Amino acid sequence: MADGTRAIFSALDNAKTQVYHFKAIVIAGMGFFTDAYDLFCITAVTKLLGRLYYYDPSLSKPGALPDNVNNAITGVALCGTLAGQLFFGWLGDKLGRKKVYGITLITMVGCALMSGFSFGSTAQSVMTSLCFFRFWLGFGIGGDYPLSAVIMSEYANQKTRGGFIAAVFAMQGIGILVAGAVAMFVSKSFLVAYPAPDFLTDRVLSTQPQGDFVWRIVLMFGAVPAVLTYYWRMKMPETARFTALVEGDHKKAAADMAKVLEKDIHVHDSKPPISGKSNNSYGLFSREFMKRHGLHLVGTSTTWFLLDIAFYSLQLTQKDVYPAIGLLPKAATLNAIEEVYRISRSMFLVALFATVPGYWFTVFLIDKIGRSVIQLGGFLLMSIFMAIVGFRYGDLRGEKTNCDVNSTKEFCGGNTKLFAILYGLTFFFANFGPNSTTFIVPAELFPARFRSTCHGISAAAGKAGAIIGAFVVQSYTLHTDSDGIRRAIIGLSVVNLTGFFFTFLVPETKGRSLEEISGEDKSFNAEIVPNVEMV
Secondary structure, eight states: OOHHHHHHHHHHHTOOOOHHHHHHHHHHHHHHHHHHHHHHTHHHHHHHHHHHHSOOGGGOSOOOOOHHHHHHHHHHHHHHHHHHHHHHHHHHHHHOHHHHHHHHHHHHHHHHHHHHTOOOSSHHHHHHHHHHHHHHHHHHHHHHHHHHHHHHHHHSOTTTHHHHHHHHHHHHHHHHHHHHHHHHHHHHHHHHHSOOOSSHHHHHHOOOTTHHHHHHHHHHTTHHHHHHHHHHHHHSOOOHHIIIIISOOHHHHHHHHHHHHTSOEEEEOSSOOOOOOOSOOOOTTSHHHIIIIIHHHHHHHHHHHHHHHHHHHHHHTHHHHHHHTTSSOOGGGSOHHHHHHHHHHHHHHHIIIIIHHHHHHHHHHHHHHOHHHHHHHHHHHHHHHHHHHHHTHHHHHTBGGGSOTTOOOSBOSOOHHHHHHHHHHHHHHHHTTHHHHHHHTHHHHSOHHHHHHHHHHHHHHHHHHHHHIIIIIHHHHHTSOHHHHHHHHHHHHHHHHHHHHHGGGSOOOTTSOHHHHHTHHHHOOOSOOOEEEEO
């Protein structure tokens, strides 16, 4: 590596933590806040959509989404996210991180608003419109994964890099929390303003027309944080590592670094400006790439894939799990907007006490105990807790066979508190575990010119797992008895255990510079040798 280039990166790696680092965390993190909000707010309103658009008066029971529609609404954004991760990940290495960053945000803002404006004269046309806009919303969200991770990794110093990237990703937990809070606030406001009928049957079967405003407001709110951060994203400089290692412009890299470190940096070239790209110019998926990084990419992709099968199966089926464990009354006793309020309140509580703390445990401990330990421990404990729930499913729920013969309850005698604790611990160790580390490590392992692309590939593999969770696992749990659900949970436990073993393909990155991890410190020979002076 050229001495000047080495000096630039050394200054970044050894820089003291300062205001700009925290500013970058907030700017990049608000994208993830928006991502999580947009992806998971749909859980709070899915059942309301069924009551609004698929109510059949002749059946004398609340309406419900057909299975194919339910799967499409919850899964189509994941399909868009997968496509966006691959496309924007590749584009981020071609055009630069900053240029692509604004495109993803505009896409997210526009499609979040249009999701709320989904139009049509029939239920089918409204759902089709909603799925169309949620696909493109997911496409924009997908771009935020590789770009936010790579930007933060390339801005951060060596000592606290893992914590900084984890803090960006931790905003996902805040987004899930706020998704529950917003849905809870909006639905409660409408309940107060438009009370449901007093008579039980009327209250359950009636769906106030105001319910149509509830789900639209909840979905459209996702545009607000994205709009608020657009200006600051456009003010962020390009990362010095991309500018120096990919574009070969050392003067601009030094100038960009000066903005980050708040120091004057002067570069004097010993030659006229010419291409400073690496002589180590092997291509993506070339034999040399596969020799150096092939197993790394397999490791980051498979672990993210396996994690997301379990993680998204849990997230997207919350609306069905809550009634089963006693956190939510059965739909047959609730008005449509009341049901939104109860589901969103349960989402909020699980996020507050299980999901969010897991993310922040990672932030504070990842640079102390390392990525591998957190990921291995998370996968293993998730597997154990899900195995307990699976093997003791009937006992924990207290199925009717255990009840008094005169009992009219569907479930009784079970330990729903223990069920809720085990369910919450699974979320906690997902986030203080592989859900965080699978995002962090791909932003550190690969060379700068492939970093965004490889992160996008790894993230897309994760979304492929999430799609399996949305379309396969969710469908299976909707159409099976308790024994089938028990088998599904045990199967997810095995998936987590498999992720535990694939983690050994991923090396530890704690305490090393990005160039040391990727091998660029040994193989990069720039044609320009600039002199760097820091004031």
